[in-house]
Amino acid sequence: MSDEPDNPFKGTPFEAMFQQFSGAAGPGGVDLNAIFAQVQQLLSGSGDGKPVNWELAKDIARKTVSAAGDRSVTPTDNERVADAVRLAEHWLDLATTLPEASATSAAWSRAEWVENTLPVWQTVVDPVAEHVAGAMGGALPAEAQQLAGPMAGMLRQLGGSIFGAQVGQALGELAGEVVSASDIGLPLGPAGQAVLVPDNVAKFAEGLGLTDEDVRLYLALRECAHQRLFAGVPWLRQHLFAAVADYASGIEVDSGKIERAMADIDMQNPEAMQEALAGGLFEPEDSEAQKAALVRLETALALVEGWVDDVVREATKDRMPAAVQLAETVRRRRAAGGPAEQTFATLVGLQLRPRRLRDAANLWAAVRDARGVDGRDELWSHPDLLPSAADLDDPIGFAQHAGELADIDITDFLTDEGDGDKGTGDGSADK
Numbered sequence: 001m002s003d004e005p006d007n008p009f010k011g012t013p014f015e016a017m018f019q020q021f022s023g024a025a026g027p028g029g030v031d032l033n034a035i036f037a038q039v040q041q042l043l044s045g046s047g048d049g050k051p052v053n054w055e056l057a058k059d060i061a062r063k064t065v066s067a068a069g070d071r072s073v074t075p076t077d078n079e080r081v082a083d084a085v086r087l088a089e090h091w092l093d094l095a096t097t098l099p100e101a102s103a104t105s106a107a108w109s110r111a112e113w114v115e116n117t118l119p120v121w122q123t124v125v126d127p128v129a130e131h132v133a134g135a136m137g138g139a140l141p142a143e144a145q146q147l148a149g150p151m152a153g154m155l156r157q158l159g160g161s162i163f164g165a166q167v168g169q170a171l172g173e174l175a176g177e178v179v180s181a182s183d184i185g186l187p188l189g190p191a192g193q194a195v196l197v198p199d200n201v202a203k204f205a206e207g208l209g210l211t212d213e214d215v216r217l218y219l220a221l222r223e224c225a226h227q228r229l230f231a232g233v234p235w236l237r238q239h240l241f242a243a244v245a246d247y248a249s250g251i252e253v254d255s256g257k258i259e260r261a262m263a264d265i266d267m268q269n270p271e272a273m274q275e276a277l278a279g280g281l282f283e284p285e286d287s288e289a290q291k292a293a294l295v296r297l298e299t300a301l302a303l304v305e306g307w308v309d310d311v312v313r314e315a316t317k318d319r320m321p322a323a324v325q326l327a328e329t330v331r332r333r334r335a336a337g338g339p340a341e342q343t344f345a346t347l348v349g350l351q352l353r354p355r356r357l358r359d360a361a362n363l364w365a366a367v368r369d370a371r372g373v374d375g376r377d378e379l380w381s382h383p384d385l386l387p388s389a390a391d392l393d394d395p396i397g398f399a400q401h402a403g404e405l406a407d408i409d410i411t412d413f414l415t416d417e418g419d420g421d422k423g424t425g426d427g428s429a430d431k
Contacts, residue, residue, distance in 0.1 A: 051129035053164030054122060060165060061114045064172020070110045070199070077107035077198045084213075084220035085194045088315075092224055095315035097377045101231035102194035102224050110175040113197055117181065117188040121171065123241055124186070127248040129163040179204050179219050182226035185301045187237055191230070194223045208329065210322050218326045221315055225308045233380045236304070243297035250289030298356055299389045306360025310368060310376070313361075331358060356392060363387055363395035370399040 085105040093100070108116065174184075179200045181189025189195045196219060205215040230236055309327065316323035334357055368376040379385045379402070391398040 056164035057168035060168025061172040065110045065175050073107040081107045081196045084216045088220040088224045091315040095311045098228040098232035101227040103192040105194045113175045120188045127245040131248045180223040185304050187230045214322045221312045225311045246293035250287040302356035302360040305357045307364050309361035310364040359392040366395045366399035
């Protein structure tokens, strides 16, 4: 009779892992508990049951920022931002019907951007990490979960460590690029506070040949326009986060990929395990549900950014000749894979398409030409009134028919009056 222990993972992606642990190291095999304890310690797994080790994420982000260089903001920085925000709000009053929302302003260092936006990133990333962790655990059969407590415990913690490290690195790098609290199209900062990151504003301005005042004012206009939109459209914040959660709900893990990788990894070498994890061992596969959710999120973010583009264009057209050059710089930054695209790809596997942002700006401009500023902004009154992804392909056609919406009583075709945060926002209402 063989002395080799029964393999509870036979036929699963983790069969090779168990075989490496259970008998190949000589008489008596390997101490599973000791090895997993070592791996768990090295991975610094989240032990509080949360899907992401946010303490690890913050620590890595702060170290990344520090290594790249950061300085504390000065009173002069805050004064310059405050002056730019006051003038920006004045200019925006004639460009949108949404009221002023920036009660305060602030200049942030890169480290302060990390600290102050982390709570919102938790809202964005946790649903994705939760589903990845669940998918990883689901790859184990029930009998294997019962017989291999140490391994199951490690797998539950791997997700927190993986995401903590990835999030920290991504946010640290992003902190060196973003110019404001809403630069990526999400409301990352405190409500009612317009924020600029002075060092990154200066970095943005390099090589443009424009005055610091023009660049700062233009970026303050964009920040304040974002603030007005998220304050004036109360369902929008949850609408965007729900789209991310919808994407997460369809996550599937390729167990075959795990199995192939496990066969080639020396599981007694924790460094090899970490390299495999960093290389995307547990990255989720796209499903049809995820692809549909991605379209909804892309469309919603494009509509936000496109509206901001149109509002700022109107606010600056007779006042700031440099605005045309600055607007094009922003578009090129997006097309090259700016902070929004890179961060979403790293954190939640979402590839945003910059082309949609330009299309959305054209659509909002067409609607404004057809219905005026009031008619354009009224489309934000409910998510079912927003343009769909198909409408972005035909902005002129949408604008021609948009006038019909002005005469519609929204309660005539919405199933839940006032329940705006549950709308699809993908143009599903019969327009």
